[in-house]
Amino acid sequence: MTAVLGAPALPAQVANPMKFVRETWLVFQRQMLIVKRTPIRLVIGIAQPVAYLLLFAPLLKPALATVGARTTADAYRIYVPGLLVILVLLSALFAGFGLLAELRAGIIERARVTPVSRFALLLGRALSEVATLIGQALLITVLAIPFGLTVRIVPLLVAYVMLVLMGLLAASLSYGIALLVKNPAALGPLINTVAQPVALLSGVLLPLTLAPGWLRAVANWNPFYWATNGTRALFGGHLGDASVWKGLLLLLVLTVPAMWWSARLFSRRVR
């Protein structure tokens, strides 16, 4: 018996980028079609942030006065970005559930017997999760305008880039964890346990400038804290704020290896 597992010189997606882009697009389109056919999932996903927007609104101005919110618009500039981060973070962290369900239903196996790239199968799915979340985030942004939210277009676009990266990072982490745990009954509590402190330590509901020093010290280790601060600065129109480039850089540096990790697990552990 000779060793026959020859390692290819380059991963397939590098060797043939057009094939990879085309296949990612195919997977993305299919996942978006399923989203379109099950609008109830979108409604459920957006119900909570909308409820927060409507029911939390009256509390905002007095509560955020301490961090420099003098007007309702100021309050919304601080609050809405946090709401969007929560939406993207929590929803994307649950992406692994969908992956496990599709694995069990044989949908992914059916694709894996074709010459389609394994990474495209995962990336197309992650991108469709993120696209759905960005759509929901847009809706919330628009809904907040009648409450007095004002934004400038260029910083807003950069804020959405930040949200896309956050979504990709969270979805990749979720895929990786799901592939390690494999049991959906164990995955739920596990992701909840991770997501709650990560969200709170991002200062999504209230800025951590209100927090005692030790809490801020802990939050400094949370990449989503930096991303939240950056998103807030952008909603405030401060494109040049240090938290913007720091947040973007940190997300980029983390998202790429997270995607690589989950893709590796996917091609090795799925069987």
Add this chain to the structure above:
Amino acid sequence: MTSTAEPVTGRAEQPEAKAPEPMISVSGLRKSYAVKHKRKTTSVEAVRGIDLSVFPGEIFGFLGPNGAGKTTTLRMLATLITPDDGTAVIAGADLRRRPAEVRRRIGYVAQGGGTVDEVTAREELVLQARMYGFGRAEAERRAEAALAAFDLSEYADRNCNTYSGGQRRRVDIALGVIHDPVVLFLDEPTASLDPQSRARMWDEVRRLRERGMTVFITTHYLEEADALCDRIAIIDHGEVVSLGTPDQLKREISGDVVSVGLAGPAEPAVALLSEMSYVTKVETPEGEDLRLYVSDAGTAIPQILRSLDAAGIEFDKIELQRPSLDDVFLAKTGRSLRES
């Protein structure tokens, strides 16, 4: 090597001049899984060294109980899991060196299928064709042809969750052959189908063979292996215990049984027939017909008739009883497949 014209054994190391090149040749295929139980990890050998060859245009069946290693073997051959050891060449492509090439040449349909509830059969077929690299127009053309070929046009634009079991299974098979593979792997194609749908699925499989495909199926249904497959490998505990055409397998264990209903006493007939070279054993069950064990009933019956006639022994009936594949399974494994 045996000198029979038909390939009887799994390994055709030196195919005779007339024997075709195998479409699938498997040698020493192995796979074990780590199983955790009470913090202890043990290794379970799912497949323990399988050798076999499947020839072009055959419907080859893997018959065995659940857990015998059928699906694991099939998934290794379909590139879904990596073998621990062994080699396989499928449609001319080496499984381990060129899995991407194998994927292009084979179709694989899992036992549970893999359709999405919220999309239609047409959409699934188009997507599957596009994943094989076909452009949109060609993918749509292939989907249309597949819908017609599998008699699905009527439901083509309904969501997959509205289909009956038989319809869904036909969609699964249509998806598996959308790219016209040379080899098709079907994992339990008729499991949980009603008898009508099952018979229909057999016809579909036979039509695929007529289109030139080599079909490799797994099944735990004796009738299916018998009626549909040209050759069968009986697999148990990860090993092939017997391989051949259904008829060869049945003949291999005990030959055929011919029962003779005698008009008079049994003794003269027993004395006469025991002497005959074509009879291996004679039994006289109490109150029942005489049972003759012969290697091949087709050639033995005329001789039995002539011998009895020549000796003037009167009889009122003669019946052929062939052993079933379950008898084969019982002989090879000590268990009945119906019970397992």
